[in-house]
Amino acid sequence: MSSGGATGPLFYAVFAAVLGMLQFGFNTGVINAPRAFIENFINENYDVNSGLVFSVIVSIYAVGGMIGCPLASWVSDKRGRKFALLVNAAFGVIGAALMGFSETSTSLAMLIIGRFLIGINCGFATTASPTYVSEMAPVRLRGAFGTVNQLAVAFGLVGGQILGIDVLLGSNEGWPWLLGLAIIPSAIQCAMLPFAPETPRYLLLSQRDEEQARRVLKSIRGTDEIEDEINGMHDEDRAMKQEQTFTIGDLIRIKALRTPLIIGIVMHLSQQLGGINAVLYFSSTIFIKTGLSEGDARLASIGVGSMLFIMALVSIPLMDRLGRRTLQLCGLGGMTVFSVLMTIAFFTYENNKTMSIFAVIFTLLYVGFFGVGPSSIPWMILSELFGQGARSAAVSVGALVNWLANFVVGLTFLSMSELLGNYVFVPYTILLIFFYVFTYFKLPETKNRTIEEVTALFKN
Numbered sequence: 409m410s411s412g413g414a415t416g417p418l419f420y421a422v423f424a425a426v427l428g429m430l431q432f433g434f435n436t437g438v439i440n441a442p443r444a445f446i447e448n449f450i451n452e453n454y455d456v457n458s459g460l461v462f463s464v465i466v467s468i469y470a471v472g473g474m475i476g477c478p479l480a481s482w483v484s485d486k487r488g489r490k491f492a493l494l495v496n497a498a499f500g501v502i503g504a505a506l507m508g509f510s511e512t513s514t515s516l517a518m519l520i521i522g523r524f525l526i527g528i529n530c531g532f533a534t535t536a537s538p539t540y541v542s543e544m545a546p547v548r549l550r551g552a553f554g555t556v557n558q559l560a561v562a563f564g565l566v567g568g569q570i571l572g573i574d575v576l577l578g579s580n581e582g583w584p585w586l587l588g589l590a591i592i593p594s595a596i597q598c599a600m601l602p603f604a605p606e607t608p609r610y611l612l613l614s615q616r617d618e619e620q621a622r623r624v625l626k627s628i629r630g631t632d633e634i635e636d637e638i639n640g641m642h643d644e645d646r647a648m649k650q651e652q653t654f655t656i657g658d659l660i661r662i663k664a665l666r667t668p669l670i671i672g673i674v675m676h677l678s679q680q681l682g683g684i685n686a687v688l689y690f691s692s693t694i695f696i697k698t699g700l701s702e703g704d705a706r707l708a709s710i711g712v713g714s715m716l717f718i719m720a721l722v723s724i725p726l727m728d729r730l731g732r733r734t735l736q737l738c739g740l741g742g743m744t745v746f747s748v749l750m751t752i753a754f755f756t757y758e759n760n761k762t763m764s765i766f767a768v769i770f771t772l773l774y775v776g777f778f779g780v781g782p783s784s785i786p787w788m789i790l791s792e793l794f795g796q797g798a799r800s801a802a803v804s805v806g807a808l809v810n811w812l813a814n815f816v817v818g819l820t821f822l823s824m825s826e827l828l829g830n831y832v833f834v835p836y837t838i839l840l841i842f843f844y845v846f847t848y849f850k851l852p853e854t855k856n857r858t859i860e861e862v863t864a865l866f867k868n
Contacts (some may be wrong), residue, residue, distance in 0.1 A: 414546075414673055415630040417630075418545070418628040422541050424596075424597055424600035424604045425536075425540045425544075425819060426557055427560070428530075428597065429533055429558075429560040430564035431533060431564060431593045433565040434565065435468075435564075436641035437564070437565035437568035439689060441572025442582075442583035443690075443693060443799075445583040446519075446583060446689075449583075449660070450516060453516070463818065463821075465523050467758050467816075467818035468520055469526065469818070470529035470814040470818055471815055472524045472531060473530055473531030476499075476528040476529065476531025476535070477807040477808060478808070479531075480492055482537035484539060487608055488606050493540060494601045496533060497594045497597035497601065498598065499528050499594075500525075500590060502525055503525060503528070503590070504594060505588065506522030506525065507526065508589075510587075511584040516738050526847050527539070529594065538554065541557060543607035543608070543610065544607055545608040557651075558720045559720050561716075562716045562717035565716060567713075570710050570713075603685055605624040608625045608637075621638070625638070651797040652797050653797045655801055656805055658801075659802060659805065668863075671789075672786070674850075676807075677714075677813050678839075679782050679810060680810060681836065682778070682836055682839060682843060684782070684783075685818060687712060688712065691771065693822075693825070694771065699761060708771075712775050715775045715776045715779065718776075719780060719783070723780055723784065732781070732853065732854050732855060733851050733854075734853075735850070736801060736851060737780035737844065739777050739779075739781030739783075740782060741844055742777025743774050746770045746777065747836055747837045747840060749770040751834060753767035753770055754832075754833075755831075780790070789851075790806045792859070
């Protein structure tokens with residue numbers, strides 16, 4: 409096989425790593441269906457506001473994510489990519505076990521702590537898994553392998569929603585099993601990762617173990633022709649040493665860095681504050697309010713995850729053909745239109761029952777346009793706006809902002825829904841209009857441009 413091919417050992421290693429991203433998707437989608445049963449459990453055992461406590465259970469996941477992201481960067485740099493993934497799998501096992509046994513123990517604390525730990529696991533995975541995959545993949549297949557992370561997220565999301573339907577685990581008896589099933593991806597990771605290699609890049613550039621790096625590279629490439637790749641890593645190492653390293657403080661202080669940082673932050677905010685997680689966390693609740701039965705609402709929610717999965721596949725060839733800016737504008741524009749139509753459907757369904765079906769259709773199309781660009785572009789854009797010396801700090805800020813906004817949406821949506829009723833998506837619509845206008849005027853196209861060309865735009 410020629411240098412840079414896809415081999416069995418490479419697929420094994422990538423599969424072991426992306427189980428963490430599947431976990432991220434599963435735990436985002438799984439909390440949607442069992443809301444009523446979890447609130448029953450809370451009401452039967454505790455004298456508290458079950459709706460408010462459920463909002464805490466949903467949003468504490470994002471607090472864990474905020475901790476997991478920087479923790480992943482630190483552990484990956486100190487102890488290696490593989491060790492970081494293995495440690496994170498242990499977080500997943502413990503968190504899932506706590507959630508799974510919370511009802512048997514009649515312990516709300518176990519449920520909340522378990523959800524918090526699984527949040528750390530998922531935040532950690534969003535940093536550690538893409539890093540491992542990109543360092544294992546051959547250069548010419550890096551884009552294709554990078555999209556595997558997004559597909560794993562969408563697959564996990566659909567899986568969580570399917571398992572939440574009535575005939576499976578969407579019941580008073582089934583919901584602890586539903587949440588506890590998160591133990592499976594992490595347990596498989598614990599079994600697989602000891603047999604997966606450390607990344608050649610980490611071995612060569614951080615461990616200075618060229619012999620082991622060569623051995624791993626020959627195994628995952630299926631060839632002895634690895635000199636070009638080894639030399640490329642050495643060239644990258646020399647370039648990194650010559651380039652100045654910037655801190656988060658530098659990004660705020662220096663205008664040529666501050667402008668792309670603000671653009672990247674707004675892209676991350678557009679992903680969360682456009683309201684997508686209100687749909688992913690609470691689509692069953694939204695559909696019930698439009699007149700669907702609980703069973704039909706859960707089935708409609710499966711369509712939400714399925715739409716994301718389909719759009720992840722569709723956007724792969726479009727990313728390099730149409731460009732980041734075009735897809736982001738298309739996605740935000742479509743989300744704006746369909747959030748308006750969703751509001752109209754929510755408002756008119758009582759007088760026209762057909763609007764219940766349109767509410768579902770508009771919601772699915774809103775999710776579809778999210779999948780066109782806003783689902784993936786914020787995660788890649790900061791890497792394309794910054795040179796090597798500032799990239800790590802910028803990506804860390806973006807991830808933190810993303811999880812913080814995720815927390816805000818998860819915590820506030822149910823209260824906003826009670827306050828605003830059928831107008832609950834109006835604030836998201838207003839923000840989507842702002843994000844569209846900002847993107848139109850501020851986001852440069854990075855397609856087919858080198859990092860040097862992109863950073864030069866901000867220096868001018």
